[in-house]
Amino acid sequence: MLETIMVVDDSSSVRQMITFTLEGAGYHAVEAKDGQEGLEKLESLTVDMIITDLNMPNMDGNAFIKAVKAMPEYKYLPIIVLTTESDASKKQAAKEAGATGWITKPFKPDQLLGIVKKVML
Amino acid sequence: MKEKIIINAGEYYASKDPVIINTLLGSCVAVCLYDPISRIGGMNHILLPGAPDMTKFNDPARYGINAMDILITTMMKLGGRRDKIIAKAFGGAHIIPAISWKYGVGHQIADFVRAFLKKEKIQLVSSDLEGFDIRKIFFHTDTGDVYLKRMKPMKTSHIIFEEKKRLKEIEREIHEVTDIVLFNDVDADKDK
Numbered sequence: 001m002l003e004t005i006m007v008v009d010d011s012s013s014v015r016q017m018i019t020f021t022l023e024g025a026g027y028h029a030v031e032a033k034d035g036q037e038g039l040e041k042l043e044s045l046t047v048d049m050i051i052t053d054l055n056m057p058n059m060d061g062n063a064f065i066k067a068v069k070a071m072p073e074y075k076y077l078p079i080i081v082l083t084t085e086s087d088a089s090k091k092q093a094a095k096e097a098g099a100t101g102w103i104t105k106p107f108k109p110d111q112l113l114g115i116v117k118k119v120m121l
Numbered sequence: 122m123k124e125k126i127i128i129n130a131g132e133y134y135a136s137k138d139p140v141i142i143n144t145l146l147g148s149c150v151a152v153c154l155y156d157p158i159s160r161i162g163g164m165n166h167i168l169l170p171g172a173p174d175m176t177k178f179n180d181p182a183r184y185g186i187n188a189m190d191i192l193i194t195t196m197m198k199l200g201g202r203r204d205k206i207i208a209k210a211f212g213g214a215h216i217i218p219a220i221s222w223k224y225g226v227g228h229q230i231a232d233f234v235r236a237f238l239k240k241e242k243i244q245l246v247s248s249d250l251e252g253f254d255i256r257k258i259f260f261h262t263d264t265g266d267v268y269l270k271r272m273k274p275m276k277t278s279h280i281i282f283e284e285k286k287r288l289k290e291i292e293r294e295i296h297e298v299t300d301i302v303l304f305n306d307v308d309a310d311k312d313k
Contacts, residue, residue, distance in 0.1 A: 010203055011193065013186045013240050017178045055194045057203055084191045086300055095304045104300035106187035111299050119303065 002028040003120060004045070008038045008052040008064065009082070014105075018051060018082070021109045022116070035064025042068065047077070049120055051112075054083040054094070062097040069098035078119040082107060123261070128166050130287040131294075133188065135163025135195040139263035146212030146256045147280040148227035150234050153209040153258075154192060154243070155265035156201035162262030163201075165192045168284060169226070170292050173233045175240075180295055185233050189241075209267050210234050210248040211258050216274055216281055226284075227251055255280055
């Protein structure tokens, strides 16, 4: 069965670009436009990993990561932050929220896939 | 008096205070984004390292998407709302007459901007794109107004030189290493 990765970003171009990269490597991608939509979709499907942006309307990345990690079935789910941010305090906050790793945009396709392979359970 | 900010190719600026952002455009395109509710405005100056492919997301497409994404994100962090943002776009002139306009950098960047805004459902309320003239634009971030001055290409041939120089820098930037951290694995960023 294909491993499913949820891609959460408020930019549809960025989501499509990540999905294109993941699907090209044989993963199945599910998209959500913010944390709120991400949580709604998690109610009806199971994912193996999440890649999320930080700055988003309705529910931002850190709030989303905390909410996902509070779900018993997703306590150990790998979550990678993919953002334009790069400062240390933001990284620390994401780590505390429960993120597994961090990639600063713009990402390179092979580097993203390298990290996905490495953290996938 | 509003503060004046000058940006060059590859740069962007956003503000919640009233400022005038100005830039000189040859084949590059400047996108002015404005949230009329919060009166926050921001502008970039896009130069792409080649023809962007928005279905296969090649380097130029990824570079352009990032340039737009970072401007939108900056405006959101200042208090702007993504769903309120409107756009105005300028530039994309055909400044090297030796090649057909269709293969010209200006047309490619203008096309990219139109495609990106459509995909993101950001309304392009006014634009002055392509053609042959060099443009100088002044964007008022508090009102969303843009003032445009046209110039004949022959008077500003240095802009072709400047854009070429900047393009080389952008091509280098594309190959810079991405910042990657794995929080529970201290060796993660050493072993790629």
